[in-house]
């Protein structure tokens with residue numbers, strides 16, 4: 001197991017954090033593991049999804065436990081509505097509680113941004129790539145869900161563009177992190193997926209992000225693909241952090257869709273301004 005992951009697993013509710021973000025006391029962020037909740041069976045134990053068949057009371061209890069752990073108000077938690085789009089919503093106080101303590105009020109939202117203090121943005125994962133964003137100068141934070149479809153749709157670049165257009169952020173100031181997700185050694189895809197990437201990357205890049213196994217199957221590196229997309233959007237290389245934690249290889253402590261044939265809960269990435 002990754003040394004960092006091993007160390008934090010001693011905690012009651014382990015939270016994976018990124019140094020680029022942790023150095024600002026006005027940014028609260030992190031990524032959960034399976035440990036520390038009350039859900040049972042294959043949702044055990046810190047499942048944060050209401051939509052995968054788990055007991056609603058258990059999931060809500062998990063959010064309460066997490067709220068206490070991270071020092072935030074559950075009434076201000078905001079859930080995404082992920083459907084592999086590249087739609088990004090700017091979240092305000094009016095959305096507080098959405099999808100967690102209140103009904104879900106919007107659909108098809110895979111990325112969220114806010115500049116309001118206390119609002120906690122939540123996106124969900126079990127192999128797909130979490131992208132964290134913050135501009136510590138303009139004080140804007142965001143998260144985007146970038147599975148292979150979102151990656152082809154360049155949701156990372158779109159998030160950066162929206163930070164610039166809607167909040168006046170400078171690309172040189174924006175910090176990002178690529179969160180726990182399935183790595184290139186574990187993520188096998190078929191040719192049709194690679195063909196989608198050919199629409200956004202030239203052949204040199206395709207060789208950088210994939211390995212042809214010769215049987216119509218490829219190993220795909222979503223981390224590198226997202227790095228390219230973020231750098232093309234003007235993010236500095238030193239502003240992209242990746243702890244290289246693979247969900248599939250660590251499925252004892254992280255939910256992995258592939259490792260469980262879909263019998264799993266959801267992890268969450270969250271970010272807020274204090």
Ligand SMILES: [Zn+2]
Pocket residue numbers: 182183184185186187246247248249
């Ligand atoms: Zn792996």
